[in-house]
Amino acid sequence: MGKMDINREIGKLDWSKEPKGLYEPIAYTLSAGGKRLRPTLALLGAECEMRNAECKMQNAECRMQNAECKMQNAECKMEDVVQVALALEVFHNFTLLHDDVMDKAEVRRGRATVHVRWNENTAILSGDQMLIEAYKLLSGIQADKLPTVLRLFNKMATEICEGQQYDMDYELREDVSIEEYMKMIRLKTSVLLATALQIGAYMAGANEDRQHALYEYGIALGMAFQLQDDYLDCYGDEATFGKAIGGDIREGKKTFMLLMAKQLANAEQLKELESRNYERVIAVYDQLGIDGKAQQKISEYTSQALEWLGKVPQNEATQQLRTMAEKLLKRER
């Protein structure tokens, strides 16, 4: 199941309901596209386990094991995994909607944000409803899997809110450490990718070790992903990246790049870093080799991700996850 299929499933969700003021912004938000990374990871998390079962079957070439494998597959209803994948995408878009209000962001995926196109109250309320819709999607899965799926989802949702709070707190603090920044992006970005993989794997019957390995792969992938995002905001190509370059610098956002530069800067460079001027800040980054340091960090996290991935039985799905991590190193948008 690829991105096209996920978009098709998302398209099946019906938002042509009353009151329009509540549901139209939800349809607008979900139709904007995006990478559909979270639902893809949930599905791959499940497929890691399921194709596994298929592989075992092929090796054994024995009728009894054949029957067992079918059973193992039957226990994991693929339509339930799809429901959960959609819930994760709806939840992710809820966080974007509310984050955009809090950050006063005007553009998302090349279009006006909801609070700009409608108004702030609409963005708050439709966002609330999206969070409820995510729980609605979750609640429909087979009852025996529901308690664990909810527990994992709730933990993740809480961590995302905590991450957003730290993000806002750090805007007002001048003494944020690189360690704190890393913790924040772990909460704000990584745990959702990790939980998507874990829930998918859990639903397909993965044992705790395999769930854990995929979770940790997701954490490392998310860290690399966010650091690459920070990097592209400095060094990306505007047309390819899809949004204006240098936004973080102009806002004085305490990214890995800025925090690392501040650690290494002399008094004069420190003053330049505080200018929030794109050219002047980048000049200091170049002097200090921040570019290379960020790339190195991204590469470290990518290696970590691949290492965790090596701990689960390899199949087609793990190969896709491997490719995903490797592509990340080269991505430009």
Place this chain on the structure above:
Amino acid sequence: MGKMDINREIGKLDWSKEPKGLYEPIAYTLSAGGKRLRPTLALLGAECEMRNAECKMQNAECRMQNAECKMQNAECKMEDVVQVALALEVFHNFTLLHDDVMDKAEVRRGRATVHVRWNENTAILSGDQMLIEAYKLLSGIQADKLPTVLRLFNKMATEICEGQQYDMDYELREDVSIEEYMKMIRLKTSVLLATALQIGAYMAGANEDRQHALYEYGIALGMAFQLQDDYLDCYGDEATFGKAIGGDIREGKKTFMLLMAKQLANAEQLKELESRNYERVIAVYDQLGIDGKAQQKISEYTSQALEWLGKVPQNEATQQLRTMAEKLLKRER
């Protein structure tokens, strides 16, 4: 289990977590008190059924039935009902928090609202977290009850958001009918009371007829409750009511009182009603007997509530629900 016990249970929830910016506003909101009406109704909904079982036991005076009754009780874990009751109260306070942002309300229960005491972003994010916390509380109940409880809760949560959207829509429309207003307050106020009762009853093993009767009792109670609120905003005593009188009039809020008055007013009175001046609007209400018409409507809904209540076996808990509806007619705050 009374209001004091509910406050004790709410007090046990631990919000002394990091980041403080996320959790302190939640502690602040939940410690402000209030009627604790929703958790009370959830507990009474369950007790309607459970004391029922006790009564049967006493009548039969037979060992076997005794044993059955104990079993019936055991199936409904009272601690789970308490969890759900707390979830409903946390959810209710989440809606108040976000509604206050949307309505730009500065005072709630005699204290500064969260977006005034902190800021708007805090109110949005801590509100989001409260909604997640409500789901966390729900998710911990016994697994066999979880799917139905979630389904009922999700339906109610959606209706509340729809009600809030209609409320905001109606602010911008001049042609709101009394029927539309009634539908809006049903969604915004009644369904939460009704669902609290239904979930409580369901958890205690009530059949669908009894669940339905208690649900409809809750709907009618909620309607009477909201109309009384509208009434007290016009005719209440500021000190007793706990908030400033005439707020609805000054904001031109399309309440039952105003919509009814507009229907009956002549051209001159219509102009007065549009003045948004407390004395002038009340003068027209007095001329048209709006006071009495509101009281009559409240009394009608109260009768409806009592009628539905008559459809379930009577016991101590139903007696408390009866008293609650009767007191409502006389409440001044």
